[in-house]
Amino acid sequence: MTLSQKWTVLPALALALVMFAVPVALVLREALFDPGWTLVHFERFFGRPVFQNVFRNTLMVAGIVATACLLIGYPMALYIVTRPARWRPLLLFLVLVPMWMSILVRTYAWMVVLGREGVINHALLALGLIEAPLQMLYTSGAVYVAMVQILLPIMVVTCYSAMTEIDMGLIRAARVCGAGPVRAFRQVFLPLSLEGVLTGWSVIFILSLGFFIVPALLGGRRDALLGNMIVTQVAQTNWGFAAAMAIVLLAATIVLLALVRLLAARFIHSPREGGV
Amino acid sequence: MRLSTILFAMGVLLLFFPILVVVPMSFSADRFLGFPPRTWGLTWYRAYFSDPVWMAATFRSLRIALFASTIATLAGLLSVIGLGRMGPRWRAGLTGLFIAPAIVPNVIIALGVFILALTFGATDSVVTLTLAHAALALPFVVMIVGAAYRQVDPNLERAARVCGAGPVRAFMAATLPPILPAVVAAAIFAFFISFDELVVALFLMGGAETLPVRIWNDLRFEINPTIAAISAFFVVITTIAMAIAELLRLRTQKRLR
Numbered sequence: 001m002t003l004s005q006k007w008t009v010l011p012a013l014a015l016a017l018v019m020f021a022v023p024v025a026l027v028l029r030e031a032l033f034d035p036g037w038t039l040v041h042f043e044r045f046f047g048r049p050v051f052q053n054v055f056r057n058t059l060m061v062a063g064i065v066a067t068a069c070l071l072i073g074y075p076m077a078l079y080i081v082t083r084p085a086r087w088r089p090l091l092l093f094l095v096l097v098p099m100w101m102s103i104l105v106r107t108y109a110w111m112v113v114l115g116r117e118g119v120i121n122h123a124l125l126a127l128g129l130i131e132a133p134l135q136m137l138y139t140s141g142a143v144y145v146a147m148v149q150i151l152l153p154i155m156v157v158t159c160y161s162a163m164t165e166i167d168m169g170l171i172r173a174a175r176v177c178g179a180g181p182v183r184a185f186r187q188v189f190l191p192l193s194l195e196g197v198l199t200g201w202s203v204i205f206i207l208s209l210g211f212f213i214v215p216a217l218l219g220g221r222r223d224a225l226l227g228n229m230i231v232t233q234v235a236q237t238n239w240g241f242a243a244a245m246a247i248v249l250l251a252a253t254i255v256l257l258a259l260v261r262l263l264a265a266r267f268i269h270s271p272r273e274g275g276v
Numbered sequence: 277m278r279l280s281t282i283l284f285a286m287g288v289l290l291l292f293f294p295i296l297v298v299v300p301m302s303f304s305a306d307r308f309l310g311f312p313p314r315t316w317g318l319t320w321y322r323a324y325f326s327d328p329v330w331m332a333a334t335f336r337s338l339r340i341a342l343f344a345s346t347i348a349t350l351a352g353l354l355s356v357i358g359l360g361r362m363g364p365r366w367r368a369g370l371t372g373l374f375i376a377p378a379i380v381p382n383v384i385i386a387l388g389v390f391i392l393a394l395t396f397g398a399t400d401s402v403v404t405l406t407l408a409h410a411a412l413a414l415p416f417v418v419m420i421v422g423a424a425y426r427q428v429d430p431n432l433e434r435a436a437r438v439c440g441a442g443p444v445r446a447f448m449a450a451t452l453p454p455i456l457p458a459v460v461a462a463a464i465f466a467f468f469i470s471f472d473e474l475v476v477a478l479f480l481m482g483g484a485e486t487l488p489v490r491i492w493n494d495l496r497f498e499i500n501p502t503i504a505a506i507s508a509f510f511v512v513i514t515t516i517a518m519a520i521a522e523l524l525r526l527r528t529q530k531r532l533r
Contacts, residue, residue: 011354012374013355075284079281091284094291103474104488105507109507111495112504122312203379209381234479243391246388
């Protein structure tokens with residue numbers, strides 16, 4: 001008998017059941033029973049163009065934000081991983097601090113930067129590049145920029161940790177065999193890092209699906225995402241409909257995770273598998 | 277300077293730029309936000325610290341975050357020990373359950389917790405909110421402490437047991453010290469998960485606002501410069517706490533290598 005007994009998982013299990021599993025089950029019940037079995041909330045959601053548009057917009061925003069994060073985040077991770085070992089923790093720290101910064105605070109900061117009297121307008125006016133302040137706040141552009149900035153650190157960290165698992169000896173081997181740096185990267189490093197790429201992309205996609213602070217504060221009326229719809233419906237005490245939308249969100253999350261798994265299993269070699 | 281370094285610096289600038297704008301902004305004495313501020317002063321800090329509503333929200337959030345972090349850290353640490361003793365199937369299943377709240381969008385969990393609280397008449401309750409925050413922070417504790425725990429040599433604890441230590445003492449003497457920095461780091465991360473959490477608090481708490489709810493309600497109707505002061509405060513505290521947490525995490529890795 002040691003302290004390391006299985007029962008020590010019980011407090012965490014109780015917490016996860018009461019505050020996560022049961023609530024999610026209750027959302028499902030709320031969406032499907034009213035009080036008898038019904039699909040009326042889902043019919044309403046998929047029957048009205050307004051909600052369809054929001055759903056399509058949510059998927060599109062998530063896809064664009066995840067892809068933008070990948071295009072910026074992958075090179076940043078690559079940069080960190082190719083620096084000398086003693087510099088890496090510091091460089092990674094530069095990415096980690098913004099990652100843990102409050103999303104509300106970062107969104108507010110963008111309001112300050114993008115506003116009519118904001119930093120960018122002020123600078124452009126001072127430089128004489130524009131004559132009147134640009135409307136940047138309450139536009140889709142503001143939503144995209146802020147979401148990318150908020151989620152980018154997660155992409156960098158995910159890609160970085162996948163890259164550290166790659167055996168650099170393989171790259172050296174490729175170089176010894178006559179491959180140039182670009183070819184060694186494309187044929188050896190890139191395929192081995194794809195697992196991290198896919199994980200990072202799908203994590204950002206999923207997190208974007210649930211965003212509501214940024215579109216609410218920085219976007220216009222047409223930039224509302226599914227998360228905003230849910231918050232609005234809860235405020236109007238339409239819990240059944242809010243629950244149905246939450247289930248759509250959850251289903252989208254699960255479908256995406258399943259797709260990613262399938263893709264990864266078929267096309268991607270994990271650096272832990274060994275061979276290329 | 278090499279092109280790659282310049283591009284990386286631009287990426288870091290993108291990450292820091294808005295945060296860095298907020299700090300000088302908070303020392304503005306103008307009535308409305310404009311950049312750069314025309315007059316300087318501590319007006320907005322004074323407004324923040326002298327407003328009973330903002331102060332109540334701040335202390336409420338601090339209290340909730342402190343308790344939620346403690347609960348999540350203890351439950352997470354204990355679960356990591358138990359998971360280590362399980363068969364691979366159970367371990368994978370339970371770890372998946374503990375980590376799921378980090379993947380499932382918070383809006384869904386928030387709505388579920390709200391419905392649960394409605395059923396039991398536990399809305400507007402600091403206790404419900406604290407427990408919900410603890411569940412949201414649990415994934416991070418399980419991941420961080422779990423990673424450190426797997427690197428500890430289990431023979432150390434066995435040796436302590438053989439030498440006659442009780443189970444608790446053996447754990448305290450052999451396993452806990454090397455993972456303690458990771459546990460503290462996890463507690464810091466857990467604290468910030470709760471301190472910054474908006475949507476559960478928004479649904480659950482009608483009258484008693486937490487700090488994020490107060491900020492949210494304020495931002496939706498006007499851009500009040502008081503929030504610049506609060507944000508600058510947030511920026512400083514988060515940076516210091518993250519520096520400590522990261523140093524602790526690095527130390528764990530070095531010690532266990």
